[in-house]
Amino acid sequence: MLREWTRADTSELLRVPTADDDKYSRGVVGLRTGSASYPGAAVLGVEAAWRAGAGYVLYTGGARDAVLARRPETVARDEAGRTRVGAWVIGSGTDAEHRDERERTALEEILRGDVAVVVDAGALDLAAHATAPMVLTPHAGEFRRLRAGLGLEDVDLATEDARVAGVVETASRLGATVLLKGSRTVIAGPDGEPIVIGDAPAWLSTAGSGDVLGGVIGALIAADPARTLAVSAAAAVWLHGRAAARASGVAGGSSAGGRAAGHPIVALDVAEALPGAIGELLS
Numbered sequence: 001m002l003r004e005w006t007r008a009d010t011s012e013l014l015r016v017p018t019a020d021d022d023k024y025s026r027g028v029v030g031l032r033t034g035s036a037s038y039p040g041a042a043v044l045g046v047e048a049a050w051r052a053g054a055g056y057v058l059y060t061g062g063a064r065d066a067v068l069a070r071r072p073e074t075v076a077r078d079e080a081g082r083t084r085v086g087a088w089v090i091g092s093g094t095d096a097e098h099r100d101e102r103e104r105t106a107l108e109e110i111l112r113g114d115v116a117v118v119v120d121a122g123a124l125d126l127a128a129h130a131t132a133p134m135v136l137t138p139h140a141g142e143f144r145r146l147r148a149g150l151g152l153e154d155v156d157l158a159t160e161d162a163r164v165a166g167v168v169e170t171a172s173r174l175g176a177t178v179l180l181k182g183s184r185t186v187i188a189g190p191d192g193e194p195i196v197i198g199d200a201p202a203w204l205s206t207a208g209s210g211d212v213l214g215g216v217i218g219a220l221i222a223a224d225p226a227r228t229l230a231v232s233a234a235a236a237v238w239l240h241g242r243a244a245a246r247a248s249g250v251a252g253g254s255s256a257g258g259r260a261a262g263h264p265i266v267a268l269d270v271a272e273a274l275p276g277a278i279g280e281l282l283s
């Protein structure tokens with residue numbers, strides 16, 4: 001069975017903060033992303049975590065100046081210290097080939113913890129030996145590399161059946177949730193039915209939009225760390241797609257009542273459209 005994720009599924013797990021909430025209860029997201037080569041990826045993930053409703057965003061990566069220039073609300077430190085992080089995001093905007101020992105040690109510590117970790121891009125190679133609960137977020141190229149590293153056969157990603165089977169097998173091998181990005185994103189947990197989320201406009205295929213997605217997933221996990229990771233991840237993908245539809249002008253429909261053609265967007269536009277997408281579901 002394959003579950004097609006819907007708008008109603010997403011609405012169900014969003015909530016308006018109440019008088020009993022504080023910044024911590026709304027969700028603390030920790031990001032160790034970005035590098036001297038890719039500072040922008042850190043900015044995009046941090047912006048997305050805030051815009052998706054995090055109450056507190058902690059940044060411990062290598063692009064502190066760029067992150068603070070864009071989002072001074074962010075708490076930037078070398079380590080989490082006593083801050084209780086609800087979800088980590090690692091790997092976006094980093095390259096495993098240029099990782100030094102200090103960085104490896106910091107990432108391995110996060111991956112050995114009991115807090116859920118969104119593992120993207122340059123950290124995917126570390127997932128095989130991790131014990132923390134994880135959501136891996138490869139694109140097709142990274143998915144192939146991940147499977148090869150695990151000794152799994154190459155899969156033909158041209159058909160959805162094969163993509164779903166490949167994601168289910170990888171999730172089961174890792175004991176983690178795997179999210180294969182694409183025009184239809186496939187998610188599978190270590191057990192449970194796989195989920196597919198489609199309907200995002202193809203304008204979303206623009207550099208950095210995956211870095212934005214990492215921040216959204218982190219915020220949704222941190223908002224309720226007890227929820228099944230595949231469910232938080234699916235809601236994040238749906239919201240990310242909806243934000244892209246709003247930002248690109250596709251969401252409004254055309255004068256003929258169909259879908260508007262829309263217009264180009266950049267990844268930061270998607271992050272900035274997240275509050276409107278969330279408000280639309282809450283109203």
Ligand SMILES: NC(=O)C1=CN([C@@H]2O[C@H](COP(=O)(O)OP(=O)(O)OC[C@H]3O[C@@H](n4cnc5c(N)ncnc54)[C@H](O)[C@@H]3O)[C@@H](O)[C@H]2O)[C@@H](O)CC1
Pocket residue numbers: 037038039040041042091092093094095121122139140141142207208209210211
């Ligand atoms: N502004 C920024 O700082 C940005 C940083 N980024 C970071 O750049 C680093 C490299 O990521 P890239 O994805 O560019 O490069 P990768 O090194 O992951 O991918 C390179 C190769 O993988 C294959 N590939 C990539 N995407 C594919 C797809 N969707 N389907 C099939 N094959 C695909 C292609 O053969 C491509 O040449 C990551 O750390 C990423 O997070 C990117 O997200 C772009 C924006």
Ligand SMILES: Nc1ncnc2c1ncn2[C@@H]1O[C@H](COP(=O)(O)OP(=O)(O)O)[C@@H](O)[C@H]1O
Pocket residue numbers: 138139181182183184185200201202203204205206207208209210211212213
């Ligand atoms: N044709 C498409 N239609 C809709 N969404 C797409 C399409 N292609 C890619 N996407 C989405 O765009 C994002 C791209 O992420 P990724 O490949 O990691 O890019 P980057 O590394 O540049 O951030 C993912 O969320 C993916 O699902």
